Amino acid sequence: xxxxxxxxxxxxxxxxxxxxxxxxxxxxxxxxxxxxxxxxxxxxxxxxxxxxxxxxxxxxxxxxxxxxxxxxxxxxxx
DNA sequence: CTTCTTACA
DNA sequence: TGTAAGGA
Numbered sequence: 001x002x003x004x005x006x007x008x009x010x011x012x013x014x015x016x017x018x019x020x021x022x023x024x025x026x027x028x029x030x031x032x033x034x035x036x037x038x039x040x041x042x043x044x045x046x047x048x049x050x051x052x053x054x055x056x057x058x059x060x061x062x063x064x065x066x067x068x069x070x071x072x073x074x075x076x077x078x
Numbered sequence: 079c080t081t082c083t084t085a086c087a
Numbered sequence: 088t089g090t091a092a093g094g095a
Binding site: 013015016019033034 | 090095
């Protein structure tokens, strides 16, 4: 789906969606048109990013601990 | 009209 | 984070 619909369903502004990508938190595929293409992967990932963000964590911090929160089951094998 | 990027408030 | 500009 395009960024507009994804923004609506995720509740995150288009601005922030592009910013998240800029920060390396999201890597949506690009279409030949150059448009970002969002799917299931981004769907779940954004939910976790949103939770951590709501928890008061800075984007920078979220970026760092994303690897241990990527799975649906917390991965504490650090 | 929607999206893209860069840049400014 | 929002909005403006210029182009596709």
